[in-house]
Amino acid sequence: ALRQTEAQLGIDSSRGGQIPPDDQISTVRTATANRDDARAQLARAQDLVSKGLMSKAEVDIVETRTKVAEAAYQAAIENVQALKASLQDRKAAFELAKKKLSDTVIRAPVEGAVAERPIQRGEYIRENTPVVTIVRMNPLKLKTGIQEKYTNLIRENLSVDFMVEPYPKEMFHGKIAFISPAVDQSTRTFAVEILVGNPAHKLKPGLFAKGSVLLGRDSNVLAVSEDTISNLAGVASVFVVQNGVIKQTTVETGEHDGKLIEVVSGLKGDEVLATSNLNELVTGTRVVTADDEVDPPAADAPSADGQGRGGRGGVKRAAEGRGAQ
Incomplete structure (x- = not known):
C-alpha cells in the first residue's frame, strides 16, 4: 500500500x-x-x-x-x-x-556467554518473557568486604592480587573501581568492587577468591625466604649458621609477599640461614652447608640440607580480603 x-x-x-x-x-x-x-x-x-x-x-x-x-x-x-x-x-x-x-530477532545488549536458556525453540511466549541469561565474561567484577580499620588507606585504582581455587598456583590481578561510603554494621567491613580483566575467560562468574589490596611498596626492607622461618607458640625464629654451628635467633616478622617474609628485627641481613630440617635443629648443632668442603657429618647427626641469606628488597604492604566474582 x-x-x-x-x-x-x-x-x-x-x-x-x-x-x-x-x-x-x-x-x-x-x-x-x-x-x-x-x-x-x-x-x-x-x-x-x-x-x-x-x-x-x-x-x-x-x-x-x-x-x-x-x-x-x-x-x-x-x-x-x-x-x-x-x-x-x-x-x-x-x-x-x-x-x-x-x-523477532533476539539481540544481546552486552557481549558475553549464555548462562541459562529457559525457553526452547518453537515455544510460544508472551512479551517481556525472559528467554536467556547472559553473563559478561570480560571484564569481571570482584566484590569483597575490607575491614573498617583500612578505611583511610583504600582508594580507587589500587592494585589487587587474588587467587581462586581452580588455579591455586596462579595469581590474578585487578584494580579497585568502587568503594562503598558506608560500613556494614554486622560485619564491620565496607564493600569494594574490583574490575578484573578476563580476556582468556579462565575466571568464571561466581568463583570465590582470596586476595589482598596492595597499599604500597616499602623499599630497602630485610626479607628472608619463608622456608627459613620456624613458628612455635606464636614466636618466630630462624637458625643462623655460624662456623658450621647452629644458633637459634628470635625474629620479628612483618609483611608476607609471595615466598618472602619481612624481618623487622633480629637479623642484620648478612647471616647464613638454614632452610630445611628445621624441626631437628637446636642451638649448638653442627651442620654442613653446601659451601663447606669438609667430610659429611655422622649419619645420626642432625644437618641442614639447604641454606639461605637474608637480603634487602621491596616488600608490598597489603590489606587482605575474600570475595566472590
Whole structure:
C-alpha cells in the first residue's frame, strides 16, 4: 500500500523520496489540461455566439463540459491531499512493521556467554518473557568486604592480587573501581568492587577468591625466604649458621609477599640461614652447608640440607580480603 501511494504521488525513492508539488503530479496535470481545454472551448463558443454562428444549446453543452472539467480538477487536488495524508499513516505503519520484524530477532545488549536458556525453540511466549541469561565474561567484577580499620588507606585504582581455587598456583590481578561510603554494621567491613580483566575467560562468574589490596611498596626492607622461618607458640625464629654451628635467633616478622617474609628485627641481613630440617635443629648443632668442603657429618647427626641469606628488597604492604566474582 505504501509503494502504491508513492507511485500515485509520483515519488521517486531513487531521488530522495521527496513529494513533488501538486501541479507536477500526473492526475493533477491531466485534470489541469482538461480544465484549460474546456475553458478555451467555452471562450470560442461565446465568441461564435456573439457573432451568431453558434446556437444557445451548443453553448450550454460547452459550459457544462467546462464545469465538469473544473470539478474534475478540484477532485484531483483533493485526492492528492488525501493521498499525502494517507502516506504519513502508511509510512508509520511500515516503520512499525519493520520494528516488529526486527524484534523477532533476539539481540544481546552486552557481549558475553549464555548462562541459562529457559525457553526452547518453537515455544510460544508472551512479551517481556525472559528467554536467556547472559553473563559478561570480560571484564569481571570482584566484590569483597575490607575491614573498617583500612578505611583511610583504600582508594580507587589500587592494585589487587587474588587467587581462586581452580588455579591455586596462579595469581590474578585487578584494580579497585568502587568503594562503598558506608560500613556494614554486622560485619564491620565496607564493600569494594574490583574490575578484573578476563580476556582468556579462565575466571568464571561466581568463583570465590582470596586476595589482598596492595597499599604500597616499602623499599630497602630485610626479607628472608619463608622456608627459613620456624613458628612455635606464636614466636618466630630462624637458625643462623655460624662456623658450621647452629644458633637459634628470635625474629620479628612483618609483611608476607609471595615466598618472602619481612624481618623487622633480629637479623642484620648478612647471616647464613638454614632452610630445611628445621624441626631437628637446636642451638649448638653442627651442620654442613653446601659451601663447606669438609667430610659429611655422622649419619645420626642432625644437618641442614639447604641454606639461605637474608637480603634487602621491596616488600608490598597489603590489606587482605575474600570475595566472590
